Amino acid sequence: SEKMNVETDIITLTRYILSEQKSKAPQASGELSLLLNSLQFAFKFIAHNIRRAELINLIGINGSANSSGDVQKKLDVIGDEIFINAMKSSNNVKVLVSEEQEDLIVFEGGGRYAVCTDPIDGSSNIDAGVSVGTIFGIYRLKDDSQGSIKDVLRKGTEMVAAGYTMYGASAHLMLTVGGSVNGFTLDNQLGEFILTQPDLRIPDKRNIYSVNEGNSYYWPDNIKQYIDDLKKPQEEFGGKPYSARYIGSMVADIHRTILYGGIFSYPADKKSKNGKLRILYECFPMAMLIEKAGGAAVNDKGERILEITPKSIHDRSGIWLGSKGEVEKFLTYIK
């Protein structure tokens, strides 16, 4: 009979975390794996609501604005509420920073983690059916802390885990718990995230650049020069110039960058001196993922993103991240 191709030994997210935990930190209390289980429930529930958005009139604006000044879409608010409830009921999270919450949330109970999240990233695109996502970064509370803003105004290097879930054709989770980057795909029938891309490495070079050139009037001259030079035939790419790819949802643009290589940027400019992307729940998690996949992430001065210490929870930074070779090429224009 022909060979059945039934996979009988799938690795779910839960199994992956337990094995990772056992191998890396045998004495670990399993708290992080419990936290990640609460996180994955939030992703499944948000994915479920996004799929039904048009059916249950979840498209469109909520008629409010958040502390970053963004117009809040209905799904921004729903995603935020789902996330807050999932973190509160986890009993593992003590502190929560959300793009959609002006202030830090400190939960009752004894959780030992602080979570920073962008519950719906790319929401300006959501009515057009473009992939959006949830971004998260996790700190372990400082030993002497009962949960305060001091647990999150820290360098990105202190994050113990980070990732995003992109809600595209399927829900795709990219995660690092301090080691390699692994991709998981949600099997809707099983209701499980299945390991589909183990130990992802970003290509070292790729002739793709991803930036909103609609801001180029406000860029400093050295950035204009760098982007202009990418448009010339490139000897190292067989005489071809770079391709421009910009979706406008950071999660979708970073997902492509990890898989294909290239460089993504939201530069600071004369109009926004710290750029647009928020450090704690956009720059740090993406910088951690890209570095763990073998890439690099710097600010407009060429300083490592993860070495920044934010002063307040919605602080922004200019950011350049992607293939190591491409970031190194960028650095030659600003040094």
Ligand code: AHG
């Ligand atoms: P959010 O939807 O969470 O507010 O984030 C939007 C961000 C990010 O997803 C994207 O890279 C950037 O905004 C796009 O900004 P522009 O439309 O100004 O290019």
Ligand code: MN
């Ligand atoms: Mn927003």
Ligand code: MN
């Ligand atoms: Mn965002």
Ligand code: MN
């Ligand atoms: Mn958002």
